[in-house]
Amino acid sequence: MSGLLDWFDARFPLRKVAHEHALSYYSPKNFNAWYYFGSLAILVLFMQIVTGIFLTMHYKPDSQLAFASVEYIMRDVPWGWLIRYLHSTGASLMFVIIYLHMFRSLMYGSFHRPRELLWIIGSIIFVALMAEAFMGYLLPWGNMSYWGAQVIISLFTAIPYVGDALAQWIRGDFVIGDATLNRFFAFHVVLVPMLLLLLVFLHMVALHKVGSNNPEGIEIKLHRDENGIPLDGIPFHPYYTVKDLVGVVLFTFVYLGIVFFVPDMGGWFLEPDNFQVANTFHTPPDIKPLWYFTPFYSILRAVTYPLFGVAAKFWGVLSMGMSIGMIFLLPWLDRSPVRSILYKSPIFTWALGIFVVTFIMLGYLGGKNPSHTDLLFFTNVVWSQIGYFLYFGFFLLMPVYSKLGIVKTVGTRVQSK
Amino acid sequence: MRNWLIILGFTLMPGLSMAQENSVKLDSVKIDHDDKPSLQRGAKLFVNYCLSCHSAAYMRYNRMAKDLDIPKRLVEQYMMFTADKIGGLMKSNMPPEEAKRAFGTVPPDLTLIARSRTPEWIYTYLRSFYRDKTSPSGWNNIVFPQVAMPFILYRLQGVQSAVFDKDKTTGAKRFDKYELVQKGAMTPQEYAVAMRDLTNYLAYMAEPAKIVRHHIGRYAMVFLGLLLVLVVLLKHEYWRDVK
Numbered sequence: 001m002s003g004l005l006d007w008f009d010a011r012f013p014l015r016k017v018a019h020e021h022a023l024s025y026y027s028p029k030n031f032n033a034w035y036y037f038g039s040l041a042i043l044v045l046f047m048q049i050v051t052g053i054f055l056t057m058h059y060k061p062d063s064q065l066a067f068a069s070v071e072y073i074m075r076d077v078p079w080g081w082l083i084r085y086l087h088s089t090g091a092s093l094m095f096v097i098i099y100l101h102m103f104r105s106l107m108y109g110s111f112h113r114p115r116e117l118l119w120i121i122g123s124i125i126f127v128a129l130m131a132e133a134f135m136g137y138l139l140p141w142g143n144m145s146y147w148g149a150q151v152i153i154s155l156f157t158a159i160p161y162v163g164d165a166l167a168q169w170i171r172g173d174f175v176i177g178d179a180t181l182n183r184f185f186a187f188h189v190v191l192v193p194m195l196l197l198l199l200v201f202l203h204m205v206a207l208h209k210v211g212s213n214n215p216e217g218i219e220i221k222l223h224r225d226e227n228g229i230p231l232d233g234i235p236f237h238p239y240y241t242v243k244d245l246v247g248v249v250l251f252t253f254v255y256l257g258i259v260f261f262v263p264d265m266g267g268w269f270l271e272p273d274n275f276q277v278a279n280t281f282h283t284p285p286d287i288k289p290l291w292y293f294t295p296f297y298s299i300l301r302a303v304t305y306p307l308f309g310v311a312a313k314f315w316g317v318l319s320m321g322m323s324i325g326m327i328f329l330l331p332w333l334d335r336s337p338v339r340s341i342l343y344k345s346p347i348f349t350w351a352l353g354i355f356v357v358t359f360i361m362l363g364y365l366g367g368k369n370p371s372h373t374d375l376l377f378f379t380n381v382v383w384s385q386i387g388y389f390l391y392f393g394f395f396l397l398m399p400v401y402s403k404l405g406i407v408k409t410v411g412t413r414v415q416s417k
Numbered sequence: 418m419r420n421w422l423i424i425l426g427f428t429l430m431p432g433l434s435m436a437q438e439n440s441v442k443l444d445s446v447k448i449d450h451d452d453k454p455s456l457q458r459g460a461k462l463f464v465n466y467c468l469s470c471h472s473a474a475y476m477r478y479n480r481m482a483k484d485l486d487i488p489k490r491l492v493e494q495y496m497m498f499t500a501d502k503i504g505g506l507m508k509s510n511m512p513p514e515e516a517k518r519a520f521g522t523v524p525p526d527l528t529l530i531a532r533s534r535t536p537e538w539i540y541t542y543l544r545s546f547y548r549d550k551t552s553p554s555g556w557n558n559i560v561f562p563q564v565a566m567p568f569i570l571y572r573l574q575g576v577q578s579a580v581f582d583k584d585k586t587t588g589a590k591r592f593d594k595y596e597l598v599q600k601g602a603m604t605p606q607e608y609a610v611a612m613r614d615l616t617n618y619l620a621y622m623a624e625p626a627k628i629v630r631h632h633i634g635r636y637a638m639v640f641l642g643l644l645l646v647l648v649v650l651l652k653h654e655y656w657r658d659v660k
Contacts, residue, residue, distance in 0.1 A: 029659055068474075068475060071475035071528065071529070072475070074624070074626060075475060075476070075477070075480065075625060075626070076477070081624075081626035081630065082626075082630070085630075234659055238655055239655060239656065239659065242648070242651050242652045242655045242656075243652050243656070245648045245651070245652070246645070246648050246649055246652050248648075249641060249644050249645045249648050250645065252641055253638070253641045253642075253645070256634070256637050256638070256641065257634075257638065259630075259634075260630050260631065260633060260634025260637060260638075261630075261631065261634055263630075264532070272532060272533050272534070272535070273533065275529040275532040275533040275623070276525075276529070276533045277526075
């Protein structure tokens with residue numbers, strides 16, 4: 001066995017890589033459950049690729065055949081329904097995981113120096129995931145697939161001068177059609193997955209260069225023993241491989257529970273309107289994106305006033321782009337001297353709490369009719385405008401409020417395991 | 418600007434029509450994919466009444482036979498009016514152009530109707546037809562006003578008329594109750610049971626895999642429960658030396 005390993009090692013850095021990235025890669029010993037989501041995101045990415053490969057074996061990217069081919073998978077392909085539900089549920093759960101993964105960073109200041117680039121790569125992954133999900137949603141060619149894509153792509157027409165030409169270039173036609181479906185299929189199964197794999201690889205390389213942050217925000221590399229091993233670090237393997245296994249089983253419980261018992265999740269993961277084939281003459285009652293896009297969709301619809309002679313739609317699209325762009329800027333917006341919420345001033349905790357409530361509210365409103373009143377007192381559009389200011393306020397005022405208040409003194413060593 | 422208005426229109430206008438449809442209270446219906454007798458009765462109604470005009474173009478006869486425990490011989494003899502081979506799809510015999518001439522619109526495919534409309538909607542819809550001399554077909558429906566479909570099941574339910582009154586605050590025309598003007602082959606109770614069977618069948622047809630997925634799901638959950646105990650013990654064993 002060791003002879004075989006030696007043979008490999010003479011030709012490939014096998015032991016070196018195993019040591020640098022697992023056996024002698026030291027992680028802080030105090031990770032809590034929030035640290036499951038990184039490995040879970042990789043698990044779901046893997047699941048999406050494997051189930052996706054099997055789906056392409058029977059799916060037909062053709063506007064005349066696509067819808068029927070999905071039903072063929074659901075009925076006539078052995079275990080096709082399972083593969084398809086694993087893929088559709090996996091898409092939604094990927095966003096659950098990524099949102100929680102990002103929230104973890106917000107709580108523990110994981111984007112602080114020296115992890116800015118790690119955060120930026122992660123943010124690019126988030127944008128790539130949004131593109132992947134948006135294009136994948138067109139493929140079943142249901143009525144909501146069609147009209148959702150129609151509305152979102154027509155947003156590009158808001159860009160002055162070049163908008164119409166740009167939207168037409170994206171669609172490959174004057175309307176969403178076969179050309180659009182085929183190019184979205186190509187992007188969804190080849191281009192974006194390759195980009196995602198590359199970005200995830202870079203995310204891991206950057207992580208292993210700077211090392212993981214932890215709930216206390218203490219840099220474990222600053223305190224080492226005589227052999228240079230961090231005093232508060234433990235090797236990733238076997239400690240975190242066995243611990244992440246617990247997270248994997250817990251997550252699979254939820255994942256398969258949804259797949260086997262509530263795959264449409266009451267219309268949240270699979271919408272009723274999408275069980276009708278795309279129909280250019282029949283608009284669904286409420287065109288809305290799936291739940292993971294609704295916070296940003298709310299921000300888009302919150303802008304109802306034209307400014308400087310340019311239509312409101314343009315400012316809505318710009319705001320939506322900026323709301324995603326804000327995420328990238330986080331490492332330079334947070335001026336707090338400490339990383340973790342455990343040591344930050346209560347002002348930051350309150351701001352983060354309000355932000356979470358705002359984000360959930362925007363998400364809720366994004367799936368509702370703007371002119372209705374589903375919350376207290378005001379119509380949905382007014383609430384989304386309130387949410388708009390709170391959302392941007394959280395980011396743009398952060399350089400000010402993150403410096404306010406009294407922070408607790410951070411120790412030099414991690415307190416608990 | 419024009420595009421923005423279109424988008425706004427899409428989001429607002431249908432919301433209003435939605436509000437209109439929502440004003441009808443939908444009756445709850447018991448969907449049970451293990452109730453084979455109910456599914457079989459529903460399938461009988463479906464092939465005899467619905468399939469003449471509507472298709473279920475993603476569903477195969479032999480899948481129905483297998484899932485509902487109906488012998489293939491019986492399906493071939495008594496249920497296959499529209500296909501030659503039992504592996505064939507449940508397609509209507511009515512050509513779309515002819516259907517359009519008869520009804521003004523092509524009847525929608527019913528394979529997935531229970532997933533796009535919900536079983537409650539179907540169950541209520543099938544019991545909400547009433548005589549309306551002003552409509553082209555002579556029928557109207559409380560759940561789906563001005564529906565193009567003539568009430569094909571009137572021989573079973575009989576003929577209903579709808580009684581309207583006025584809303585006290587708004588003065589708008591409001592549905593009050595039905596009156597049976599002509600008796601059908603079934604009593605109202607029998608008809609309700611028959612429509613529950615038909616709805617149950619449509620719910621099954623919208624997702625045949627549901628029967629098997631619930632079954633396997635239970636085993637998967639038990640397996641994961643046991644696996645969770647093992648991995649938690651494994652983790653504690655490995656972490657014993659971490660202080």
